[in-house]
Amino acid sequence: MSSNPGTIPDSANPDVVLVGGGIMSATLAALIGVVAPQWSVAVFESGPDVAGESSDAWNNAGTGHAALCELNYTPMGPDGRVDPAKAVTINEQFQVSRQFWSHMVREGMTGSPKDFITPVPHLSFVTGEDGRAYMRTRHAALAAQPLFAGLEYTDDPEELTDWLPLMMAGRNPGQVVAATRAVAGTDVNFGSLTRLLLDDAAGRRGVTVHCNQRVRNLERDTDGRWVVTVQDGVTGERRTVRTRFVFVGAGGGALPLLQRAGIPEIAGFGGFPVSGMFLCTRSPELVGRHQAKVYGQAAVGAPPMSVPHLDLRLIDGDHSLLFGPYAGFSPKFLKAGSVFDLPRSVRVNNLGSLLGVARTELALTRYLIGELLQSRSDRHATLTDFVPEAQEHDWDMVTAGQRVQVIKRDPATGRGVLQFGTELIVGGDGSIAGLLGASPGASTAVSAMLTLLERCFPDRIPAWRPALQEAIPSYGRSLSEDPALLAQVRAQTMQTLELNG
């Protein structure tokens, strides 16, 4: 993109500006290193360090989402069937992430794969006759898919006790319980991965990472470039940087910045912040009896991100269990945000969407109010559905990151709808893009950033394809339809990332 390729342009005028130092910007910086290593890139992070918000290991659940255990990707249809399509898509996307992370390891990214990814079995867990019937149907639908080969099912109490000793101890023997297990699951420390990717990028000529630098404004100049106003968090000084391409990877801070950029594509979008809390134990005895990530079913009317799960976490060498999430409400869009974030995001062009959601999402409203009114003992009671013998004193509440759920105008009805996935916004003829939303999130960062490259730089993709295919062998192909490639990719990533299963 430099007018004079091979030379590093003036540092005040980088080819690319990445706003925010989370997993999305880190992934895009790494991908640019693959396809256009000569480009200069400046990353601006408002916090004192990168990966301090949603990507920090303690601010998310660290699940390598591959649809191995998350039941919300395989709902039962009105005809009683389970469609595996969504689960296959999510799994393919996680395989793309695995391939790219393997590539980065092979190319000499510092640190060991163990610093950011560890094998942890993924299980789904249901109770009751209906739950068991659903689980059997889901298992049959998924086990037929090559990506889910090896998915095990049981409703045998003895086998369940072997798989889930902590969850089965003290359970009513008359209760119907069923589970599936995928030993190929993972726990991912996205904070550690973000730091490794950004350290690696910063080692390249022309890439700089600036912390304590808040992007205040984005304005299009008459020559088509973006004028980025950056404020130093320590001195308060402001300066401007000019660039041809901006990625707003600011997590919860993306919506306000895209609104400030004034691109028409953001009209109608709003954000609804939901904070997440987890019960946490570091008791070696409890951790020793639960070596898995176990996802249950969301309560009726509850949103997909509220699915209860009990997770083994491996963070910086320490093992712990997290149970949750419990939802909380805060009008902040970032943990370190302002209580005015939500009211300030209201615009004439998104008021209709926001009011529409307030009217239609009554189940969500009821769910959130119910969550907010919960006492400590109510929360403990929810935990005992998973761990019948749980003792309150073993578990502490920890506050995770803020999720800003996307609110958008439904093009069909014109009404506001709440969306639980992510939304890539591309504007200014492909010169600016931003990512809204949180789910499936960090696990699919590589696919999200590949889509960004394809939408913002369509003319360059043919020239970039060989490099992308070298880094991600399945790029542009479907693993679920190519068993030989799937086997090759699996074996290679398992070896490089030191995974089993």
Ligand SMILES: Cc1cc2nc3c(=O)[nH]c(=O)nc-3n(C[C@H](O)[C@H](O)[C@H](O)COP(=O)(O)OP(=O)(O)OC[C@H]3O[C@@H](n4cnc5c(N)ncnc54)[C@H](O)[C@@H]3O)c2cc1C
């Ligand atoms: C409770 C919870 C559980 C989750 N669990 C999982 C999970 O198990 N698996 C999974 O894959 N995903 C999970 N996610 C989602 C995942 O954490 C996010 O999708 C992902 O971390 C988002 O990365 P990001 O880079 O977009 O945002 P962030 O990591 O939030 O990074 C954005 C960065 O931008 C900075 N910033 C903001 N505004 C500005 C500005 N104006 N100028 C400069 N910098 C700015 C912020 O300080 C921050 O560092 C979870 C999220 C939450 C909240």
